[in-house]
Amino acid sequence: MDRPRVTIFDTTLRDGEQSPGCSMNVQEKLRLAHQLDRLGVDVIEAGFPIASDGDFEAVQGISAAVRRPIIAGLARACTGDVDRAWQALQGAAHPRIHVFLATSDIHLKYKLRITREQCLEQARDAVRHAKSLCADVEFSPEDATRTDVAFLCQVVEAVIAAGATTVNIPDTVGYSMPEEYGQLIRTLREKVAGIDKVTISTHCHNDLGLAVANSLAGVQQGARQVECTINGIGERAGNAALEEIVMAMRVRPDRYAYEAGVASEHLFASSQILAEITRVPVQPNKAITGRNAFAHEAGIHQDGMLKNPLTYEIMTPQSVGVPDSRLVLGKHSGRHALALRCEQLGHQFERRELDEVYRRFVVLADRIKKVQDSHLLELIQDVVKGNASNSDAPSSESKKFPPAAVALPLPRSAVAAAGANANESHPAQVSAGAGQAQAQPGPAPTNWFGGGVPAPIADHHGDQEDYLWGV
Ligand code: KIV
Numbered sequence: 001m002d003r004p005r006v007t008i009f010d011t012t013l014r015d016g017e018q019s020p021g022c023s024m025n026v027q028e029k030l031r032l033a034h035q036l037d038r039l040g041v042d043v044i045e046a047g048f049p050i051a052s053d054g055d056f057e058a059v060q061g062i063s064a065a066v067r068r069p070i071i072a073g074l075a076r077a078c079t080g081d082v083d084r085a086w087q088a089l090q091g092a093a094h095p096r097i098h099v100f101l102a103t104s105d106i107h108l109k110y111k112l113r114i115t116r117e118q119c120l121e122q123a124r125d126a127v128r129h130a131k132s133l134c135a136d137v138e139f140s141p142e143d144a145t146r147t148d149v150a151f152l153c154q155v156v157e158a159v160i161a162a163g164a165t166t167v168n169i170p171d172t173v174g175y176s177m178p179e180e181y182g183q184l185i186r187t188l189r190e191k192v193a194g195i196d197k198v199t200i201s202t203h204c205h206n207d208l209g210l211a212v213a214n215s216l217a218g219v220q221q222g223a224r225q226v227e228c229t230i231n232g233i234g235e236r237a238g239n240a241a242l243e244e245i246v247m248a249m250r251v252r253p254d255r256y257a258y259e260a261g262v263a264s265e266h267l268f269a270s271s272q273i274l275a276e277i278t279r280v281p282v283q284p285n286k287a288i289t290g291r292n293a294f295a296h297e298a299g300i301h302q303d304g305m306l307k308n309p310l311t312y313e314i315m316t317p318q319s320v321g322v323p324d325s326r327l328v329l330g331k332h333s334g335r336h337a338l339a340l341r342c343e344q345l346g347h348q349f350e351r352r353e354l355d356e357v358y359r360r361f362v363v364l365a366d367r368i369k370k371v372q373d374s375h376l377l378e379l380i381q382d383v384v385k386g387n388a389s390n391s392d393a394p395s396s397e398s399k400k401f402p403p404a405a406v407a408l409p410l411p412r413s414a415v416a417a418a419g420a421n422a423n424e425s426h427p428a429q430v431s432a433g434a435g436q437a438q439a440q441p442g443p444a445p446t447n448w449f450g451g452g453v454p455a456p457i458a459d460h461h462g463d464q465e466d467y468l469w470g471v
């Protein structure tokens with residue numbers, strides 16, 4: 001049976017960028033936008049064009065370069081902002097103008113200094129203007145969760161009548177509780193005329209650590225778009241984390257029977273690329289993409305894992321793109337293995353660039369024996385920047401990018417000896433059945449979870465290339 005589709009609206013480049021220390025330049029935004037495209041998000045909020053020339057250029061550049069997803073530009077509810085957003089979105093294949101205006105009494109009184117009536121009129125006028133330019137218009141009543149519910153219904157009804165096609169309900173200050181947020185979505189669906197013609201969206205902040213729970217509660221009550229960010233970055237405590245939303249739906253379809261069009265095997269690389277660009281590392285215990293997310297330290301856990309990974313893992317590392325920790329990179333590794341690891345860390349190289357990465361890698365491997373992801377990322381940085389110095393030694397920067405390796409590299413033979421079925425598709429096919437993540441189906445060789453090892457890259461450049469495959 002077809003599951004309802006939930007639109008994944010990524011706002012890493014807009015709300016995420018508002019996170020302290022996370023600002024990105026135009027080139028960096030473009031790079032991340034391409035990765036978000038690869039990841040399969042439905043909407044990329046590329047920026048807030050009136051905010052700065054850099055933001056404008058980023059929205060313009062992403063509109064021209066990234067053609068599959070919808071590209072959204074943010075605008076306050078006024079003509080100048082809407083026009084500027086539309087100007088930046090001109091080249092987009094699928095443009096969306098996202099208009100917002102605060103609706104809570106606190107914001108109206110202290111920030112905007114307008115009455116509810118003025119707010120209603122301003123929201124309606126701005127959406128009407130946006131609609132005259134662009135068919136796809138989203139409206140967000142900022143601080144919706146602290147807005148008088150009857151007034152919120154009135155505003156939402158007015159913007160739908162004015163042409164909004166998506167209505168987003170922000171928990172701007174991360175104040176709501178999951179039941180309460182779900183109830184708000186339900187109330188809007190019950191009370192607002194025309195709501196069945198538009199997409200309801202969630203936009204939850206994480207001030208009480210409930211952004212993901214609130215977003216999922218909203219989806220359960222009928223929201224069909226989730227606004228989220230890679231690594232959960234965003235204002236203050238951040239936004240709902242994209243990778244957590246996607247994997248919650250994938251691992252527990254018995255509870256959240258919804259479909260997102262995201263290719264989960266690109267989640268880890270997306271997280272790494274963002275961390276690399278912003279130089280804000282992922283917290284080690286971050287769900288899904290933290291370096292400890294698939295590590296097993298305790299003896300009892302390791303014993304369980306050796307007997308059967310199902311004992312302590314609800315999804316495979318491969319299903320979210322965490323590199324196979326058994327593929328140790330050392331001086332005997334070839335270009336092939338190196339290229340694969342680079343790809344898993346979010347870097348795809350042309351032949352000549354790869355040659356240069358490989359040359360430096362061999363020098364480094366000769367010195368330090370085992371090359372960690374952190375070293376590799378630094379080395380890649382140097383090559384990308386064309387920085388010839390510092391090519392063969394890990395710098396202090398490596399501390400910023402600790403290796404993502406699983407702490408328990410269990411050889412397949414150990415699993416087999418312990419009686420586990422190494423080819424079992426972990427953990428999707430156990431009794432919780434429909435409820436768990438599918439490992440990527442793939443040709444032999446399989447890894448020790450039974451998931452497919454990513455297919456070898458077509459051209460081989462050396463004799464060492466296949467050393468590590470099928471270990
Ligand atoms: O948190 C918020 O209210 C926002 C809006 C601009 C959508 O980011």
Ligand code: ZN
Nearest residue numbers: 015172203235
């Ligand atoms: Zn926000």
